[in-house]
Amino acid sequence: MNRFEQNSTGDMQDQAAGLRALANRGVTRTVTAGTTRCIAIGSGKGGVGKTVVSVGLSLALCERGYKVLLFDGDMGLANVDLQMGLVPEFTVQDVIFGHCPLEKARLSVEGGPDVLVSASGSPELVDLSPARRRLFIEDLFRFASNYDFFLIDTGAGIGRGSTDFLAACPEVLVVLTNEPTSLMDAYALIKTLHLRGEAHGLGVIVNMVDTLEEGDRVFGRLNDIARQFLGLTLSLEGVLVYDRRVSDAIRRQQSIVRYAGDGAVAHCLRDLAGRLGNRRRQQARPPDLDQWIKQWEVSAFLSTKGASES
Ligand SMILES: Nc1ncnc2c1ncn2[C@@H]1O[C@H](COP(=O)(O)OP(=O)(O)O)[C@@H](O)[C@H]1O
């Protein structure tokens, strides 16, 4: 039994008490809920194309006239800046440790998103003190509320560093490829979110397939297992074919949307931007900072508890 399964059964009462204590502490609302769409991009397995999707999607959304903030939430292996050819003077770690305000860490891409870059190899938010983390999260979401879309590129896996972002976001895109390991890791991630009660708004992107039909089949397999074992229905949001120009683009530190704008991958990312912009507009839950802060405090509580138990 893994830690999430233990948490979801044996520790229920303790957790409920902890949650009540947090709720009673009363979180002060500092941001009026707006219409910012918060979307986190995650995966079970690494190297499946989360950053390619995050960067490409943010550019495609900007092409449609949206104001987009892209945040590199993969604090362990941050590389949004590398894929976009950005040279940051300041990173979010400078913000977290009080060296500069968020505005100063923001990088603007011409015709593209504003970007908050992380320093690779830096501590994850869960590793920070609750006070510092809370300050940063409040600041981050206050800042993000000025945008139409807030995209978070997260780290791979089911660790708290990435799943906290996924759990906190009203919309999540899970990226996977046609490999059994990627499929099972995507399932493990979805199950983790499900056990935390946060498997809402889950969309799937199948990447690096030869044909769109292959993408449909891979999605079908994931959807079947999620339905059978978790009772969840997922939605297929996009299929990206394998195109070696994606790695050429990365070597040139450009997004595929700009490097090969007429190619199938760019088209798919633009379609995805179109669908996200239109179809889900009515369903979108605005970010609720109270809820987000509570979520992070709950996570901190659980991880402290997990650490003290192990
Ligand atoms: N559609 C694609 N076609 C070809 N190669 C791709 C495609 N998507 C991603 N890649 C390759 O996969 C690598 C990992 O992508 P990346 O976005 O960094 O993954 P992650 O962020 O999930 O770790 C890239 O360096 C690129 O070479």
Ligand SMILES: [Mg+2]
């Ligand atoms: Mg990445």
